[in-house]
Amino acid sequence: MVQSATLEKTPKRHDTRERLLEAAERAVLAKGFHATSIEELIVAVGITKSGFFYHFRDKNDLARSMMQRYMRADADVVEGIFRRGDELHDDPLHGLLVGLKLFAEMLGDLPEHHPGCLAASFCYQDQLFDQAIRDLNAESFQFWRKRFRSRFDVIAKRHPPEDAPDLEALADMAAALVEGGLILGRVFQDPSILPRQILLYRDYIRRVFQS
Amino acid sequence: MVQSATLEKTPKRHDTRERLLEAAERAVLAKGFHATSIEELIVAVGITKSGFFYHFRDKNDLARSMMQRYMRADADVVEGIFRRGDELHDDPLHGLLVGLKLFAEMLGDLPEHHPGCLAASFCYQDQLFDQAIRDLNAESFQFWRKRFRSRFDVIAKRHPPEDAPDLEALADMAAALVEGGLILGRVFQDPSILPRQILLYRDYIRRVFQS
DNA sequence: TGTACATCAGTGAACGCGCGTTCACTGATGTAC
DNA sequence: TGTACATCAGTGAACGCGCGTTCACTGATGTAC
Numbered sequence: 001m002v003q004s005a006t007l008e009k010t011p012k013r014h015d016t017r018e019r020l021l022e023a024a025e026r027a028v029l030a031k032g033f034h035a036t037s038i039e040e041l042i043v044a045v046g047i048t049k050s051g052f053f054y055h056f057r058d059k060n061d062l063a064r065s066m067m068q069r070y071m072r073a074d075a076d077v078v079e080g081i082f083r084r085g086d087e088l089h090d091d092p093l094h095g096l097l098v099g100l101k102l103f104a105e106m107l108g109d110l111p112e113h114h115p116g117c118l119a120a121s122f123c124y125q126d127q128l129f130d131q132a133i134r135d136l137n138a139e140s141f142q143f144w145r146k147r148f149r150s151r152f153d154v155i156a157k158r159h160p161p162e163d164a165p166d167l168e169a170l171a172d173m174a175a176a177l178v179e180g181g182l183i184l185g186r187v188f189q190d191p192s193i194l195p196r197q198i199l200l201y202r203d204y205i206r207r208v209f210q211s
Numbered sequence: 212m213v214q215s216a217t218l219e220k221t222p223k224r225h226d227t228r229e230r231l232l233e234a235a236e237r238a239v240l241a242k243g244f245h246a247t248s249i250e251e252l253i254v255a256v257g258i259t260k261s262g263f264f265y266h267f268r269d270k271n272d273l274a275r276s277m278m279q280r281y282m283r284a285d286a287d288v289v290e291g292i293f294r295r296g297d298e299l300h301d302d303p304l305h306g307l308l309v310g311l312k313l314f315a316e317m318l319g320d321l322p323e324h325h326p327g328c329l330a331a332s333f334c335y336q337d338q339l340f341d342q343a344i345r346d347l348n349a350e351s352f353q354f355w356r357k358r359f360r361s362r363f364d365v366i367a368k369r370h371p372p373e374d375a376p377d378l379e380a381l382a383d384m385a386a387a388l389v390e391g392g393l394i395l396g397r398v399f400q401d402p403s404i405l406p407r408q409i410l411l412y413r414d415y416i417r418r419v420f421q422s
Numbered sequence: 423t424g425t426a427c428a429t430c431a432g433t434g435a436a437c438g439c440g441c442g443t444t445c446a447c448t449g450a451t452g453t454a455c
Numbered sequence: 456t457g458t459a460c461a462t463c464a465g466t467g468a469a470c471g472c473g474c475g476t477t478c479a480c481t482g483a484t485g486t487a488c
Contacts, residue, residue, distance in 0.1 A: 016464080016465090029335065030336075030337070030338040031245070031336050031337075031338040031339050032243040032244070032245055032246070032335065032336040032339070033243070033246075034242070034243055034245045034246035035243070035244075035245035035246075035336065035338075035339055037440080037441065037442085038441080038442065038443095039440080039441075039442095047464090047465070047466090048465075048466055048467075049442085049443090049466095049467095050443095050444090050445090050465070050466060050467070050468095051464070051465050051466075053442090053443070053444085054463085054464060054465055055464090055465095058442075058443075059442065059443095116335060119394075119398070120331070120335060120394050121335045123394050123397050123398050124240065124243065124327060124331060124332045124335060124394075124397075125241075125242050125243040125246065126241070126242075126397075127241040127242040127246075128242050128243070128246055134398075137398055138398050138399060141395060141398050141399065142399075165410075165411055165414045166407055166410070166411065168407075169404070169407040169408060169410070169411050170411060172395055172404060172407075172408065173388070173391075173408060173411055175391065175395060176387070176388055176390075176391025176392050176394070176395055176404075176408050177384070177387055177388065177391055178391070179387075179390060179391040179394045179395070180384075180386065180387025180388055180389070180390040180391035180392075181387050181391075183330075183331050183334055183335075183387070183390045184352060184383055184386060184387055184390070186334050186335075186337075187330070187334050187345075187348055187349050187352050188349060188352065188353075193380070193383060193387075196377055196379075196380040196383075197380060197383065197384060197387050199376075199377070199380070200376055200377065200380050200381060200384055200415075203376045204411075204415045204418070207415070207418045207419075208418075227431080227432090248473080248474065248475085249474080249475065249476095250473080250474075250475095258431090258432070258433090259432075259433055259434075260433095260434095260475085260476090261432070261433060261434075261435095261476095261477090261478090262431070262432050262433075264475090264476075264477085265430085265431060265432055266431090266432095269475075269476075270475065270476095
């Protein structure tokens, strides 16, 4: 009791907004944005309804803030794929292959089941949001596309493939397999599905450029 | 005017339920299940609210019926991939490759932008539904998995691959790329993304078994 | 061929509950002089 | 070091609207005899 009291005291002060966003993300990934009520968020965080409206102008403002928060974390994931692999390898192909392997391992080691992708959830409810939020969503996927696409261009120079496939599609395939893997992992309640899709993606890239 | 009147008259009688399901699917894919109101559906179809409750016991019954309807159409798609390719080829690998090519072409030829996958939408809102509906959802993906998995076993016997990847994951990759491709196609508003992902999948399968 | 009854495909009015939002107010903390 | 004021992070009560659901009823069509 004393422990939890002291543990609670430090974060309780200033991060109510962050805790609201965290509770909102969990709830939205479970039942969608419209079905997530402000009421349940303030109960989870322990403030009153008016307290919520101190932090967010309205519910749309909450959605925008959620998306921005998610995009930051998402960009860190992509950067991690490239950075950590390249620290170990000079070759752009092998750096990427190592990065994807580390990414798959990270996904497999998650303590709980991966809760899903906010961008996917929002995209299947996009009529609830204004254009600004839809633009943010497109931006988050454009980041994946550009990062992988430019890497494939570099790799193709060093390892010119014979019979190369559509490289833009190959770049989009990363995000597509993450999204698809998350959905299958959720539906089957099997956390191994997503990392295995990533390893297939890695295998495909290897076959394309190491022919 | 006369044309449309006669065209409307025949279907108007008995298919109110079907038209409710169609309107519901369109609305749910645009804003999610909870944000889709019974009110907007009856306006779209032209009946009163009580008329809705003649066709469905409650809103959860609507969801279950939507899922069942979607699964039937979805199973037809999968069967189409295998049947039409196999009509042209005896070899199980080339039959599948042809089927995937036809599938990609069909997706590219859709008049409007593909509206999305109801199973994906439901999976990201599954806390709204009871276990029966979640089970239906898993069943629909299991159908993809089993159909592709058993085909890969047959192909592997005729074309034993050296260095074969995880074949169950390769089977799941079909559904994963469809789901991911739909999401990217939606976010970027680019209908060419999904068919191009299918062609990459086809290319990957070719590389695996034609090594 | 006509009548009695059952089923189909709805109508119309009413309900209570929960939701997002507003508004006036407040105690604690930070800053200027 | 003390006082005045501003900002921060909320509280509490009230609002109106839309939602899903219920219930008694109805006109048209189908079926049995």
